[in-house]
Amino acid sequence: MASPQPTNDISAPPMLRVSGLRAGYAGHAVLHGPGFSLRAGECAALLGPNGSGKTTLLRALSGVLPVQGGQVELMGRPLASLRPRERARMAAVVPQRGQFPPGLTARQMVLLGRFARLSWLGTYGRADYAAADRALEETGAAPLAGRKLTELSGGELQRVLLARALAQESPLLLLDELAAGLDWARMVELFDLLERRRAAGACVLMAVHDCNLAALYATRLMGLKNGSMIFDGPVAQVFTQENLGALYDIPLCVLPHPCLGHPQALLARTGGPGAAVGNGCAGHAAGAADGDHGHSSPGGNEI
């Protein structure tokens, strides 16, 4: 396994350790033994085509889908041995499609994120209100606090769901398609927020569709295809034309970002005039900055 990006404290036990994970649905295995470990201060993006098992992996890690084989450890403790309450204090989840009852307001939803930290009486205290309001503030959802969830747009709802996960104050964040339905400004806001959380010691594992967004914000990329990990490593090493082409089965070209230097991928057309030949677009990329497509200069893309 590729060693992860250098972090603040390399000696700390991994936040999340997965090995040989098998999980899926009745009679249909989805994950075929991916393994990795994540430390505090890492932000790993899970890339892969539809149906590759990203959501299944996140559901298995959050404990709602039974693990059929292999090991999952959260902060050094086996996932199966954790009670839901303990698990929720370690890992918070932003699901892809949130279900919610009518009449629930954004603030009430965010407060529910405090459930794992309530006393047996179930009443909210000062700390709970403070955490919820801080999370609403951070995600820019404070103006939505009194609104009903049924009246919110998809992007506004995503912000509320992230606020709930942040209010949970768990060190590990599992995010399933957080960017779905967000406009660019909101997307950048939320990913900047995640970057601040990561720098402060949180650990983020997110399923992402947009691999360019992942390259800008993640410290580490994992490629999941048909339930197996086909690449895993720092962005600069694994964000290559070969890896991404193999992951998505399409020709594409990889160029360094003109301002930031991070690698970015462009689609290469497979048909019509000017279509790429083979698994890439060497001819078209020839005039681009580095010339050597796929492996942009190592110095330019440290994050």
Add this chain to the structure above:
Amino acid sequence: MSKSTAFFPSSFPQSRSLWPVFVGLAVLWLVSLPLACLPGPVPLSARGVFRALAAFAGLVPTPDDPALVQVVVRIRLARVCLAALCGGALAMAGAALQGVLRNPLADPFTLGISAGAACGASMAIALGGPLVAALGGAAGWMGLSHAGLVAPAALLGALAALGGALWLGRGDGAFSRESVILAGIAVAAFLGALVALVKALNEESVTSIVFWIMGSFQGRGWNSLPLLLATFVPGLLTMGMGWRALDVLALGDEQAAQTGLDVGRARLWLLAGASCMTAGCVAVAGVIGFVGLVVPHVLRMLLGWGHGPLLVGAFFGGGVLLVWADVLARCVLSGGQELPVGVVTALLGGPFFALLVRRR
């Protein structure tokens, strides 16, 4: 959001707007208890009734009319208190079950409790006479009588049905709401058939079985209170500890688990608690429908989302509703004849509910 609401130190978000509703309900409940003692088949002056009540509360010396105290305290007040407690319990159980099963049409009898209680009661009504006769002196010595058998038998039947439904609904250990509802239907169908069998085989007891199944407080007194409390208190405890779990369950099983709830366990406890409450009510007063359905529904409109306020409101709201339904049940017909209170709640609740649904 304004600063004043940011750190509002209350367990109920937005609760400042809720307090008038709570205070209104509580006042209504408190006022209903003595007022509901006024009407009845025996005409009594309001002055006399209040005097007897005040004497019972120890505020004034006991009046020298023992019959008055007898009627007001031993009969009317007991009935009113039972009705208030049963109504509150049924409405709370309804609110909890609707939350657990995420189904606004669930009611306290969803798990087949009514069928179980009806089965136990009809067995006692049909077979209790011969049983007591067979036991003869031993029955008298143990304090058993034919009529006294009905309530314990109903409670036993209800608890057996609950146990059966929970055991069947266990499925893969997760108590999914589909499996619980299906288990309730299966149990109710089987026990309903048993009741029909008893009725078919024992025709002379049909009337009393039917009357019992429709629900009534006729002839119930203070001696029913311990049974009612013994089932109410455990239910109240599960709800006191599980009301926030109901809030979280509303997000769906998966998000509830990710937020830190042990979904299967919480569902089991809440189902058991709510059904235990219901079983006590059924054992005391028979099957009283619509209270557990209508009251939470109306209160959700007044109180908004959140199960803490809803459960508190349901206790008062359900109590008030059933107290006055029982007043109607004992006063509508002349000559001391009574209607089953379940008929009154259904006659009032049905059209009212239809109207609510229509206006939405």
